[in-house]
Amino acid sequence: MDPEAANAIIQATAAAKKSGVAEGLTPAQAVARCSELKIRTRSPSQETAATEILLQTAGAFSPNIESTALGVCTLELKGLGLEEEPAACRWAEKIPPALAPFYLDAKIGIAPTPELALLAAQVEMGLSGGDGPSNSHLRRGVRWQAKRDTAFERQTTREIQSDGQQATASQSGVAATALQDLAVVSKVPKKRAFFLVQTADAFIAQLPLEALQPAPEIAAVLARWGIRTVGQFIALGKNEISERLGTEALGLFKRVSEDAIRPLKLVAPPEHFSEQIEFENEIETAGPLIFVLRRFVEQLALRLQARYLAVGEFHLRLGLASGAQYEHTFKIPSATGNVETLFRMLQTHLEMVRTDSPIVSLQLAAQPARPDLHQFGLFENTLRNPNQFAETLARLAALAGMENIGTPVLEATHKPDAFRMRRPDFDSVPGRDSEPKTTDGLPLRRFRPPLPAHFEFRGAYPALIRSRMFNGAVRGARGPFISSGQWWDDRRWAREEWDIETTEGSLLRIFRSSDGCFIEGVYD
Amino acid sequence: MLSEKFPGARWNWTEAPAVENHFATGLPQMDEPLQGGLPKGALAEIVCAGSGSAALIRELLVRAAGKNQIVTLIDGGDSLDVAPIEETVLSRLLWVRCRSAEEALKAADLVLRDSNLSLVLLDLKLNPQKQLRKIPATTWYRFQRLIEETAAVCLVFTPQAMVSPAQTRMILRSRFSLNSIESPAEALMQDLRLEISDARQFRERELLQNSA
Numbered sequence: 001m002d003p004e005a006a007n008a009i010i011q012a013t014a015a016a017k018k019s020g021v022a023e024g025l026t027p028a029q030a031v032a033r034c035s036e037l038k039i040r041t042r043s044p045s046q047e048t049a050a051t052e053i054l055l056q057t058a059g060a061f062s063p064n065i066e067s068t069a070l071g072v073c074t075l076e077l078k079g080l081g082l083e084e085e086p087a088a089c090r091w092a093e094k095i096p097p098a099l100a101p102f103y104l105d106a107k108i109g110i111a112p113t114p115e116l117a118l119l120a121a122q123v124e125m126g127l128s129g130g131d132g133p134s135n136s137h138l139r140r141g142v143r144w145q146a147k148r149d150t151a152f153e154r155q156t157t158r159e160i161q162s163d164g165q166q167a168t169a170s171q172s173g174v175a176a177t178a179l180q181d182l183a184v185v186s187k188v189p190k191k192r193a194f195f196l197v198q199t200a201d202a203f204i205a206q207l208p209l210e211a212l213q214p215a216p217e218i219a220a221v222l223a224r225w226g227i228r229t230v231g232q233f234i235a236l237g238k239n240e241i242s243e244r245l246g247t248e249a250l251g252l253f254k255r256v257s258e259d260a261i262r263p264l265k266l267v268a269p270p271e272h273f274s275e276q277i278e279f280e281n282e283i284e285t286a287g288p289l290i291f292v293l294r295r296f297v298e299q300l301a302l303r304l305q306a307r308y309l310a311v312g313e314f315h316l317r318l319g320l321a322s323g324a325q326y327e328h329t330f331k332i333p334s335a336t337g338n339v340e341t342l343f344r345m346l347q348t349h350l351e352m353v354r355t356d357s358p359i360v361s362l363q364l365a366a367q368p369a370r371p372d373l374h375q376f377g378l379f380e381n382t383l384r385n386p387n388q389f390a391e392t393l394a395r396l397a398a399l400a401g402m403e404n405i406g407t408p409v410l411e412a413t414h415k416p417d418a419f420r421m422r423r424p425d426f427d428s429v430p431g432r433d434s435e436p437k438t439t440d441g442l443p444l445r446r447f448r449p450p451l452p453a454h455f456e457f458r459g460a461y462p463a464l465i466r467s468r469m470f471n472g473a474v475r476g477a478r479g480p481f482i483s484s485g486q487w488w489d490d491r492r493w494a495r496e497e498w499d500i501e502t503t504e505g506s507l508l509r510i511f512r513s514s515d516g517c518f519i520e521g522v523y524d
Numbered sequence: 525m526l527s528e529k530f531p532g533a534r535w536n537w538t539e540a541p542a543v544e545n546h547f548a549t550g551l552p553q554m555d556e557p558l559q560g561g562l563p564k565g566a567l568a569e570i571v572c573a574g575s576g577s578a579a580l581i582r583e584l585l586v587r588a589a590g591k592n593q594i595v596t597l598i599d600g601g602d603s604l605d606v607a608p609i610e611e612t613v614l615s616r617l618l619w620v621r622c623r624s625a626e627e628a629l630k631a632a633d634l635v636l637r638d639s640n641l642s643l644v645l646l647d648l649k650l651n652p653q654k655q656l657r658k659i660p661a662t663t664w665y666r667f668q669r670l671i672e673e674t675a676a677v678c679l680v681f682t683p684q685a686m687v688s689p690a691q692t693r694m695i696l697r698s699r700f701s702l703n704s705i706e707s708p709a710e711a712l713m714q715d716l717r718l719e720i721s722d723a724r725q726f727r728e729r730e731l732l733q734n735s736a
Contacts, residue, residue: 383594383640392638396620399630404621408606408614419606424618426594426640436613438586438709442700443578445603445650476702501702507575521605523705524578524649 001027001039010042045276047071052270053102053303059269060306061095066114066264072121074114076264085196092194101302108194114262115255116197116204119211124195204256205231212252218245230256269307273300274365282321282358286350289318292362293350294343300366301337310335311342312369318353319361326355333386333427335369341387348394383426393424414485415493416520417446442523444509450518453510462498462510467519470508476501499523547643547677550587551580551713557720558692564642565675566691567668569682572649576698576716577681581645582609583713584679588643589613596620596641600628601650625655629663636670636678644671646680656686664689695719 001009009030012021019034031037047070054073058065064076082088088110096106109120197203207230209222222245227233233241234256242250275296283289304310314330330345346364383389396405403421411418453467461477479498486492495513497520502508507523546560555561562568570577581597581604588595589610595617597604602621606614618641622628625648632646648656668689671678680687687693697717704712 385640388638389640392634392641395634396631399634400620400622400627404602406619407617408604408619410607410611410614417605417607421619426616426618436586436589436610438583438713439608439610440706440708441608442705442707442712443582443608444605445578445601446605448602478702478705499702499705505699507700507702507705521603523700524572524575 001041009039041280043278045278049275050102050104052273053104053299054099055267056269056273056303057095057098057102057306060098061091064264064266065269067267068114068118072118074117074264077110085198088196089194092196096193098306102299106193109197110194111197111203112200112261114264116200119207119256120195120197120203122211123207124193204234205229207231207256209233212255214252215248218249218252221245271368272365273303273368274363275299276361276363278319278361279359282360284358289359289362290347290350293346293364294339296362296364297343297346298339300364301339301342304366304368305337307368308371309368310337310371311366313367314342314346315365315367316346316349317361317363317365318355318359319363320355320357321360322357324357326353328353332369333383333390335371336387337371338387341391344391345387345394348391348398352398386427389426414483416483416495417448442507444521445524446521447519450511450520453517453519455510455512455517462500465500465502465508465510465519470502470504470506470519470522473503474500475503549584551583551716553716553718554694557718562677562679563691564677565672567664567671567678567680567687567689568692569680569685569687569690569694570718571685571693571695571721572681572683573695574697574717575700576696576712577647577649578603578605579712580696580716581647581681583709584645585609585613585617589616592616593643594618594641596635596644598622598628598631598635598644598646600625600646600648603647603650625651625659629659632667632678633670636667636674636676639674642674642676644676644678646678649681649683651683653683656683659686661688693721695721 001007007026009021009023009025009027012023016030016034016037019037021030021033021037025033027039030039051067051070054071055065055067058073058075062075062077062080066074068074077088080091082091092108092110095108099106107121107124109117109122109124111117111120209219209228209230209232212230212233214222222233227236234253238250238253241253277292301311311332312335313332316328316330318326320326328349330349332342332345336342393405406421407424408419409422411420451467451469453465453470455462456464460480462474464473465471477498477500480496481498482494482496484492484494493513495511497509497511500508500510509520509523511518511520545564546558546562547564548555548561570580585595585597586609589612593616597617598620600622602623604619620628620631620635622631628646628648628651632644635641635644664687667678680690685693695718697719698715700712700715704715707715
């Protein structure tokens with residue numbers, strides 16, 4: 001159903017049609033005819049994604065492709081070395097499995113002209129009954145015996161047994177005499193998922209007129225004249241058709257003419273890889289979101305894999321009910337197509353996301369990249385699995401906070417304990433002029449924040465200390481050590497420091513500033 | 525020259541390949557009693573009965589950076605003083621600053637599952653007794669299973685002995701004075717007193733005595 005088109009049914013499955021549902025009915029009328037009917041709303045975004053998938057997959061089979069219509073793609077086979085039938089068959093048989101992971105059912109027609117190929121694909125769709133899964137019950141317990149002569153796909157007699165019923169259909173040439181016979185044939189498991197037109201004349205001669213989808217007026221006139229097949233239609237002659245039926249009928253004639261080799265309007269497969277969905281109901285929990293997200297990750301990885309690419313970056317966008325959007329970009333440390341690795345990265349992040357409103361839409365776009373080929377050095381100790389490390393970092397950040405995970409970088413200031421944390425970069429080995437050295441002096445174990453304390457001074461030196469952790473007399477002290485900085489702005493600081501040893505043997509660094517007295521750390 | 529660059533290389537096809545089961549720290553008071561260094565794929569514990577644990581951590585960071593080894597320091601008390609450490613050493617450090625022992629153990633669980641991180645220091649020296657008492661004993665056994673798979677080196681600094689499955693336990697008994705605050709690094713390392721208490725050998729000895 002297309003809510004933008006008068007809220008009417010625009011397409012129905014074969015099972016729905018059998019129940020009396022037809023295009024043009026309102027949903028209420030359709031449900032009245034079939035109480036078990038399931039009505040789906042048309043999704044332009046998913047149709048666009050399906051078209052992108054079709055073109056990107058087609059791009060892997062031919063360099064020259066045309067986006068003929070929504071869901072229809074024409075490929076040029078010239079120059080691909082597929083002149084021989086076995087080669088063409090092998091080539092065509094690879095297309096349905098390439099589209100199957102995306103839940104797209106391909107119907108393929110191979111013919112000398114683009115229009116004939118489209119008609120052949122439509123014939124193939126008619127052969128399959130237009131609805132594969134619903135015919136599956138007929139395919140169980142079916143035995144197909146065929147007599148083949150030396151010509152390709154030329155059969156004289158077939159016996160079909162289906163669930164105890166017997167029917168005999170005879171056909172000649174590559175195409176059946178009528179779609180009704182083709183419908184019977186469709187109940188037989190096919191060996192191929194494509195229709196190859198070997199002899200265009202024979203194909204056109206037997207093609208039913210309905211395949212051309214003539215205007216109702218023209219169809220009515222031709223029906224009165226007893227014209228049932230395209231062959232009979234063409235036999236009228238171009239001039240007669242033009243004079244008696246008009247330019248529209250002439251257009252139909254030109255479509256099936258063997259001379260109608262129109263140039264393809266070539267398109268390049270779209271370079272962006274994106275999946276999106278608008279939810280019918282608002283999403284308030286992570287469960288449904290993660291389910292859809294996993295499917296998107298699988299689809300995108302497959303689409304990229306078909307073009308020998310990997311995911312270099314993900315861009316996630318969540319549409320909220322309030323109208324706001326949540327966006328986040330995930331940089332993949334090592335471009336990969338591994339679904340588990342990619343999905344875990346997204347899942348770990350989503351577990352931390354909190355939104356003010358429920359989620360109404362989800363879009364996931366992938367930035368393609370060449371798969372990483374890692375040359376490990378002989379003398380380097382770098383990351384073996386950058387993606388695993390990125391996931392570990394993400395989980396650590398979720399646990400302790402991003403500001404508490406990473407590599408410390410010293411700030412250019414004399415202020416004590418001035419540093420910032422940055423994301424670790426272990427992929428490159430830093431250049432060194434010499435071996436690293438340990439600095440002199442006993443290191444400090446810092447208290448962050450410094451421990452508030454109370455000092456009692458005797459003269460200029462601390463004699464007694466009281467705090468939450470350390471209490472007692474001071475056995476020895478060195479200092480004071482005066483330091484200050486940034487006197488020119490409001491971040492100025494100044495302090496007096498002492499190194500003390502308590503009677504219990506603890507070595508402490510204490511300081512006094514405008515904020516009070518503190519224990520900075522213990523020497524250890 | 526090649527033998528110095530590749531000490532583990534074989535020079536004769538009849539020689540058996542050298543298998544490194546230990547991480548050499550470069551500290552004689554640690555490598556010699558442990559017959560090569562800290563064991564790989566096993567827990568090691570340093571009980572900080574005295575002083576010197578921060579000096580030991582700093583020394584391990586420097587020596588690991590000299591080998592371009594990535595070190596993960598899970599700092600249970602967020603107490604590492606980074607200012608005196610060279611930038612080239614810090615660049616090979618993954619510092620996990622935790623606010624409690626529980627957080628440090630959860631972080632250790634994540635880190636030990638990552639095969640990229642083969643040298644892990646878990647510092648619980650400054651965590652209060654109240655937090656350490658809540659650590660289930662099974663935690664250490666779980667960590668032991670994890671590092672057996674990755675062959676990582678995991679060294680745990682504790683205020684008292686608590687890592688039951690530790691293959692190696694050392695007791696730090698150093699004492700420093702006010703004069704040590706500005707001592708040279710070499711002198712501090714020489715004054716470091718490590719008493720090896722091999723937990724596994726102790727249990728085997730106990731079993732032998734009981735059976736006798």
